[in-house]
Amino acid sequence: MKLVHAIASALFVTVLLAACGAAGEPGSPAAPPGAQPSSVLVAESFLADITRNVAGERLAVETLIPLGADPHSFEPSPADVRKVADASLMIVNGAGFEAFLEPLLRNAGGERTVIEAAAGLTPRAPQPGEHEEEEADHGHEEGDPHFWLDPNHAIVYVENIRDGLAAADPAGKDTYAANADAYVAQLRELDAWIKAQVQTVPENRRLLVTNHESFGYFADRYGFRVVGAVIPSVSTAASPSAQQLAQLVDEIKATGAPAVFLELGANPQLAAQLAAETGMKVVTGLLTHSTTAADGVAPDYLSMMRYNVTTFVDALRQESS
C-alpha cells in the first residue's frame, strides 16, 4: 500500500511540475511591444555588427548565436529561449536561413517585433553549369539565403534594419537614418575595394570551390565562377553521393580550380580527398556565418569580408604548388 502511495504522489508532483513548465516562464519582455525598446536581440554575430552600426548608441545589441557556432545546425538551449522571451525586438537574416526560428518563437511565447534583414531580396538562380538543387533542401526551401556575402545586398539589409528600428522606435528615426547613410558609404567603399582586389586575380583563375554553397551571391557580383561545393547544398547537414563527388572532381580538373575553400569548423575530410585527387590546395578558415572575437581577425562585418576576400585572392593569385 505504501508503495502505491509513493508512486501516486510522485506522479502527481511530476504532473504538477510539467504543467508549470508548459505554462512557460512568465515571459515578461524587457518592455511590452509598443513601448520604447532599449535593446534588440539579433540572431547572428555579423548581423549584430551591422545592426550596431545602424542603431548607434540608442539600443543595446545582443547576439543569440555564439561566436563561431554554425547557424545551420544551431539548436537553442533553454537559456536561448529565455533570451528570446525577454526580447521585444529581434532581427534575423530571414529567407529561410534560421531553420530553428519558428519553433523558437513559439516556445518563447509572448509578442515581439521581428525584423527580417533579407526582406525583399530575391534568391539567386544558379549560374549556367552550376549544380542545381533538384529538390527543396530541408531548412532552405526558399533558396540560397547567404545574401550578406555580397556587400550590395548588405546595403539592403541596412535599409531594412533602419526602417524596422525606426518603426519600433520612432524617436530615433533620424539617428538611424544618419547612421545608416554613414555605414552604407563604408559598404560602397568595401565593394570598390573588393572589385579592385579581384582584378589582381587572372580571369581564368576566378574559380570557387567551397564546402557548401554559400558564396553564390558573392560569385555572381564579382565575376567568380562557382565550380561546385563539396556538400552540394546550402545547408551544412547533408552528404554528397559518389556521383556528385565524382562530378565535382571532373569539374575541378576541367576548370583547373586552384583551391577548395572551407569555412571555419567545416569537416575537412571530404575536401582533403578532393585535394589529394586533383592536386588543389585546401584553404580553411573562411568566415561566413560568424565574426570572430574582438581580438580575432574579423571582429566585425567589414573586416570579415576583407578577410575572406584576401583569403580568396591570395590563394587564387598564386600558381598552385
Add this chain to the structure above:
Amino acid sequence: MTLTGLLRRPKPHQHTAPVVSLDHVTVRYNGGAPALEDVSLVVQRGERIAVVGPNGAGKSTLLKLIAGILAPTSGTAEIYGYGAGGHICIGYVPQRSNVDWAFPVTVADVVMMGRVAKIGLLRQAGRADRELVRQSLEQVGMTSFKDRQIGELSGGQQQRVFIARALAQEAELLLMDEPITGLDVPSQEAIFEILDLLKVQGMTVLVSTHDLQMASDKFDRLMLLKRRLVGLGRPAEVLTPHNLQQAYGSHLTVLPGPEGMLALSDTCCEGESHD
C-alpha cells in the same frame, strides 16, 4: 572459469579413489532455498546409476555439481579424488530443451567439439582427433549422419550425438540429463544398447529420469533424490513405499499389485527444464 584454470594441468586420477564422492554437499542458488541439501554419496567406477525424483528434486543440480559447473555452497565434491573443476574427462549430455538446435553445426562438428581441450589453444584438429571422432560416431551408430545439421535429427539421434561427443572427449564419467524423456521405445532401446557397450568399457554412467519403471528395469542402482538423498542402492531396496512417500509426497499413489507394489506418479514432465 578463469584463465588460470586453463593453465592448470588436469591432475592424474587417483584410480583407487571412487569416481564420485560427495560429502555433506549443499547447493543453494543465490541464497535461496537449497536445491540440494546435505547429500553424501559415493559412486564407484563402472557403476550405472539412475537418478530419480520429482520435479525440483535437484537431479539436474546434482549432475551439474558433479560435472564441475556448479560449486557446492558447503561440503565437498570430489571426482577421482580431486575437486570436480579440474577434470576434463566428464561427458555431459544436456537436456534436449537446453540445446540450440538451430545452431549451424553438423553432427561431426558437435562431436569434434569434445576434442577442443585436447587439441589445445591455437592448434587445429589433427588426424588423431579426426580418427577419434570417426570412431565415436561409429560406436553410437551415427556415422551416416555426420554431415547433417543437428536440428534435422530425431530425439534419439540427438542424444547419441552427445554421447559420441563424450566419447570423443575420452570421458570416463558420463552424465545424462533426462535423455529418455520424450523418446519412443525403439530410440530408448538404442540408447540402452550404447550404454551397455559403454559399461563393458568401464565407463561410469549417471542418468537422470522421471520414469521410475524404466529406471528400476534397466539400472542395477538407483538414487532417489528429493533435495536430500532419500535412498541409494538396488531398485527394490530404494523404491520402498516409505521412500516413495518421502520423495513424491502427494504426487504419488502406491498401490499393492499382483507382482508387488505399483507406483503411480502424476507429475507432468514433458518439455520442461528442471533443476
Add this chain to the structure above:
Amino acid sequence: MIEFLLAPLRYEFMVRGLLAAITVGVVCSVLGSYVVLRGMTFFGDALAHAILPGVAVAYLLGGGAQGPLFWGGLVAGIGTALGIGALSKTGQVREDTAIGVIFAGMFALGVALISTVRNFSVDLTHFMFGNVLGVSRGDLVLTVAFGALVLLLVVAFYKEFLVISFDPVLAEILRIPHQVFSYLLLVMLAVTVVIALQTVGVGLMVAMLVTPAATASLLTRRLPLMMAGSAIIGSASAVIGLYLSYYVSIASGAAIVLVCTAFFLLTLVFAPGRGLLARWLA
C-alpha cells in the same frame, strides 16, 4: 560493360572508399555471424552509439583532427563493451537492461559534451551516416589493419568461440575460460564497430553486422559456410552500394545498407528449400 565497371575507379576517393567498404563489409559480416547466433544485435547497436562520447572527447582534445577520432572511439567502444559485460555478470540486472542503460547514458554523454562547446560546429551527420567517400590513406590503413587483426582472431580461436557460443556448459567442463573469450569477442565487436563507423555511420551500423549474416543463415546450415557466405554478401553489398551511389547519386552509406537488405529479402523469398517460395510450392 567494362567501362561501366571501371569508370568510377578513375577516382582515387572511389578506390579508397571501395577498399574501405569491402574491408568493413567482410569484417562486419564475419563477426556478424556471432552477433546473430549469440543474439547480440542490440548490443551491437548500443556499441555503435556508445562510441559517441569517445569521438567527441577526441574531437575536442584533438582540435578537430581526424586521427584521434579513431582512437577515441576505440577506447570508448572497448570500455563500453567491457562495462556492459561486467554489469550483466553481477547478476543484478539482465543483460539487455544493462545494455540499454549504458548505451543511452554514453550516447547522452556524447551529445552533452558536444553541446557544451558551442562554438565548435561538429559535423555529426558524418558520424551518424558515415563518410566513406572521405576515407584518407591513413584511415584506410587503420581500417585494413584492424580488420585483418579481427579476422585473424576469429580464425585463431575459431573452435573456442564455437564452443562458448554453442554450449557454455561444455566450455566449462573442458576448462575453456568462458569469460575471457566472451570478453574478447566483445572487444573484437567494439573494434569492428569503430572501423565500420566511417563507412555507414552509427545509424546504419547494425545493418552491416546483422543483415549479411542473417542472409547467409538462410542459405547454409554450417557455420564456416555461413561466415564465408556473409563475407561475400557483405562485400558485394558494399561494392554494389557504392556503384549505386556513383551512378544513381544516393548517399553511399544508405545505398550499401539498402543493397544488404535487398539481398536478404531476395534470399528470404527465393532460398532453395527454406525460402518462402520453396515452402509455398512444396
